[in-house]
Amino acid sequence: xxxxxxxxxxxxxxxxxxxxxxxxxxxxxxxxxxxxxxxxxxxxxxxxxxxxxxxxxxxxxxxxxxxxxxxxxxxxxxxxxxxxxxxxxxxxxxxxxxxxxxxxxxxxxxxxxxxxxxxxxxxxxxxxxxxxxxxxxxxxxxxxxxxxxxxxxxxxxxxxxxxxxxxxxxxxxxxxxxxxxxxxxxxxxxxxxxxxxxxxxxxxxxxxxxxxxxxxxxxxxxxxxxxxxxxxxxxxxxxxxxxxxxxxxxxxxxxxxxxxxxxxxxxxxxxxxxxxxxxxxxxxxxxxxxxxxxxxxxxxxxxxxxxxxxxxxxxxxxxxxxxxxxxxxxxxxxxxxxxxxxxxxxxxxxxxxxxxxxxxxxxxxxxxxxxxxx
Amino acid sequence: xxxxxxxxxxxxxxxxxxxxxxxxxxxxxxxxxxxxxxxxxxxxxxxxxxxxxxxxxxxxxxxxxxxxxxxxxxxxxxxxxxxxxxxxxxxxxxxxxxxxxxxxxxxxxxxxxxxxxxxxxxxxxxxxxxxxxxxxxxxxxxxxxxxxxxxxxxxxxxxxxxxxxxxxxxxxxxxxxxxxxxxxxxxxxxxxxxxxxxxxxxxxxxxxxxxxxxxxxxxxxxxxxxxxxxxxxxxxxxxxxxxxxxxxxxxxxxxxxxxxxxxxxxxxxxxxxxxxxxxxxxxxxxxxxxxxxxxxxxxxxxxxxxxxxxxxxxxxxxxxxxxxxxxxxxxxxxxxxxxxxxxxxxxxxxxxxxxxxxxxxxxxxxxxxxxxxxxxxxxxxxxxxxxxxxxxxxx
Numbered sequence: 001x002x003x004x005x006x007x008x009x010x011x012x013x014x015x016x017x018x019x020x021x022x023x024x025x026x027x028x029x030x031x032x033x034x035x036x037x038x039x040x041x042x043x044x045x046x047x048x049x050x051x052x053x054x055x056x057x058x059x060x061x062x063x064x065x066x067x068x069x070x071x072x073x074x075x076x077x078x079x080x081x082x083x084x085x086x087x088x089x090x091x092x093x094x095x096x097x098x099x100x101x102x103x104x105x106x107x108x109x110x111x112x113x114x115x116x117x118x119x120x121x122x123x124x125x126x127x128x129x130x131x132x133x134x135x136x137x138x139x140x141x142x143x144x145x146x147x148x149x150x151x152x153x154x155x156x157x158x159x160x161x162x163x164x165x166x167x168x169x170x171x172x173x174x175x176x177x178x179x180x181x182x183x184x185x186x187x188x189x190x191x192x193x194x195x196x197x198x199x200x201x202x203x204x205x206x207x208x209x210x211x212x213x214x215x216x217x218x219x220x221x222x223x224x225x226x227x228x229x230x231x232x233x234x235x236x237x238x239x240x241x242x243x244x245x246x247x248x249x250x251x252x253x254x255x256x257x258x259x260x261x262x263x264x265x266x267x268x269x270x271x272x273x274x275x276x277x278x279x280x281x282x283x284x285x286x287x288x289x290x291x292x293x294x295x296x297x298x299x300x301x302x303x304x305x306x307x308x309x310x311x312x313x314x315x316x317x318x319x320x321x322x323x324x325x326x327x328x329x330x331x332x333x334x335x336x337x338x339x340x341x342x343x344x345x346x347x348x349x350x351x352x353x354x355x356x357x358x359x360x361x362x363x364x365x366x367x368x369x370x371x372x373x374x
Numbered sequence: 375x376x377x378x379x380x381x382x383x384x385x386x387x388x389x390x391x392x393x394x395x396x397x398x399x400x401x402x403x404x405x406x407x408x409x410x411x412x413x414x415x416x417x418x419x420x421x422x423x424x425x426x427x428x429x430x431x432x433x434x435x436x437x438x439x440x441x442x443x444x445x446x447x448x449x450x451x452x453x454x455x456x457x458x459x460x461x462x463x464x465x466x467x468x469x470x471x472x473x474x475x476x477x478x479x480x481x482x483x484x485x486x487x488x489x490x491x492x493x494x495x496x497x498x499x500x501x502x503x504x505x506x507x508x509x510x511x512x513x514x515x516x517x518x519x520x521x522x523x524x525x526x527x528x529x530x531x532x533x534x535x536x537x538x539x540x541x542x543x544x545x546x547x548x549x550x551x552x553x554x555x556x557x558x559x560x561x562x563x564x565x566x567x568x569x570x571x572x573x574x575x576x577x578x579x580x581x582x583x584x585x586x587x588x589x590x591x592x593x594x595x596x597x598x599x600x601x602x603x604x605x606x607x608x609x610x611x612x613x614x615x616x617x618x619x620x621x622x623x624x625x626x627x628x629x630x631x632x633x634x635x636x637x638x639x640x641x642x643x644x645x646x647x648x649x650x651x652x653x654x655x656x657x658x659x660x661x662x663x664x665x666x667x668x669x670x671x672x673x674x675x676x677x678x679x680x681x682x683x684x685x686x687x688x689x690x691x692x693x694x695x696x697x698x699x700x701x702x703x704x705x706x707x708x709x710x711x712x713x714x715x716x717x718x719x720x721x722x723x724x725x726x727x728x729x730x731x732x733x734x735x736x737x738x739x740x741x742x743x744x745x746x747x748x749x750x751x752x753x754x755x756x757x758x759x760x761x762x763x764x765x766x767x768x769x
Contacts, residue, residue, distance in 0.1 A: 255747070259746045260742065262750060267650075268653070365649070
């Protein structure tokens with residue numbers, strides 16, 4: 001059974017990330033990005049990527065990374081989710097990095113690991129393992145493309161198979177899209193250059209699938225962190241907001257909703273830890289070291305996929321519900337632009353649609369656990 | 375790690391037990407008595423009290439070995455109150471004498487226990503119990519009425535909360551006792567449930583005499599003692615490990631074997647419950663890992679909520695899945711079962727029995743209050759009886 005708790009190392013990573021965010025992320029920044037999308041947020045990423053080494057968390061030490069695993073990345077995402085931090089950790093340091101690792105790349109990973117450059121896997125943000133198609137010409141809506149330096153695009157190769165190609169910034173055109181969640185803004189990406197092939201055929205497909213699977217597995221931790229912020233913030237509000245001469249948190253109508261939310265998050269935490277833990281158990285660094293001899297046993301691979309589908313089906317809805325409850329229980333204040341609740345609601349709803357909706361993940365799960373639809 | 379140093383011989387002790395008592399042929403009571411004597415009943419209990427003073431999580435090592443060897447297990451269905459509630463309470467608050475007298479036969483299930491807590495006027499508000507215990511020499515005389523007493527008709531002993539002082543606020547006037555259910559002052563009447571069965575009883579106590587040495591904790595300390603017991607009950611109800619265990623397993627088995635139940639609407643609902651029960655299983659596993667690592671989580675109260683919700687929804691869904699069968703019922707004949715069962719009989723019984731899951735052992739509403747106040751730290755609700763002597767509280 002996978003370890004579902006947090007290790008001391010993970011907890012200490014958490015507190016480093018949290019204190020860096022407290023220092024470097026102005027609380028008003030997420031809301032400001034809706035009015036001023038061009039705000040320069042690169043200093044925040046530099047603090048996290050450079051000083052803490054988060055950009056290379058999943059990259060082996062031999063390629064200039066930290067050589068950590070999915071469990072550590074999950075803890076980082078919990079903290080980034082709490083703060084709705086506008087940084088490309090998930091899109092570059094998890095998803096694009098996983099694609100490159102799986103493809104056996106040694107050229108680009110060192111520059112990503114150092115935080116010098118960021119990369120993006122160019123597919124619609126709704127794509128999931130086994131449910132994407134090669135890009136012809138352009139793709140949208142793509143998350144993490146604005147500000148990226150390296151564009152990984154699954155295309156159709158000359159023989160008709162998949163060719164995963166890398167393009168530089170001058171080989172693509174980017175058109176920003178007004179997004180529901182402007183803290184992770186979307187774009188239309190059009191390929192204009194030739195690019196270089198990174199992987200082809202089954203290898204390319206495996207790299208894209210691995211990247212999307214890792215993204216989905218770890219997005220659950222971002223959703224968990226966001227939901228925990230919503231619960232904690234709302235509990236504090238209910239303790240201090242007085243109506244009818246008593247804190248509103250003393251009314252059972254409020255209490256019971258928060259107790260139900262707590263239960264939901266205890267459950268979401270277990271689901272997210274299971275997804276991160278099983279992903280770490282089938283470590284991709286192993287695949288990188290000995291390409292072609294993937295270390296995950298069939299049984300382990302199935303458990304990994306079940307855990308990912310369960311975590312996405314559950315945590316996506318849990319985060320949305322947490323944000324919706326936070327808004328309602330803050331009353332009129334929750335509806336204002338000034339209160340930070342709306343930035344969490346927008347991220348939660350966008351996250352629910354990202355990397356496969358809960359409904360799609362339940363459909364995948366039905367196949368995995370042999371409960372056919374008909 | 376210090377546990378390992380204290381007892382390098384846990385596996386050796388299991389080996390010795392299995393060597394001296396053939397698990398296949400030794401009568402259960404004899405085997406369980408020997409398991410108790412070897413300190414393998416509850417390894418977290420002290421030596422001489424069925425344990426070895428190890429961490430609670432290490433019991434798994436013993437139980438897995440014994441299960442693999444096909445050894446007899448304590449009868450949780452019949453003696454859940456004894457094993458889950460009486461034993462830890464007697465250990466925590468009982469005198470040496472009580473521990474020596476009661477723990478061993480309790481574990482061997484040669485003595486069965488029941489719980490005399492709830493009353494017609496004290497359900498969720500358990501601290502409002504009105505059953506009186508009045509001192510008489512070195513005995514107490516108990517008069518009152520208890521209700522929802524599972525298995526009273528099979529029980530040898532009971533744990534009892536009674537009022538010993540009405541002049542102080544409700545929580546301060548309670549005392550905890552161990553009572554012999556064969557006392558002539560005890561009358562047990564079956565209480566029939568919506569399932570047709572009578573798992574429960576009403577218990578009338580008239581002039582029941584309890585020796586003072588059967589008191590657990592000091593006079594007036596009964597609330598604290600009882601609360602410990604209730605927490606144990608909640609942990610016991612929350613346990614469960616395998617994927618697709620419980621009600622969901624019955625539904626998935628039907629789904630896989632009977633294509634006629636597969637409609638799009640049913641599939642959507644099935645997958646939602648599958649995910650929810652799987653996540654609750656993982657949360658239970660996470661709780662267990664925390665306990666094993668010496669970090670007991672506060673989430674067990676919340677887990678009971680999830681368990682009740684899912685059991686009720688999934689058993690209801692099971693009826694809709696096979697409507698012709700759902701219209702039937704296995705048997706309405708009034709019986710008094712040996713122990714509670716959530717999975718037995720037909721789908722109609724399971725549906726009706728699950729309704730009790732959000733009431734027994736603390737209603738879901740009370741559990742939400744506990745989570746909100748003790749875990750989240752929200753302010754307490756308005757309580758008009760606070761600080762008022764019990765005799766002056768309107769009832």
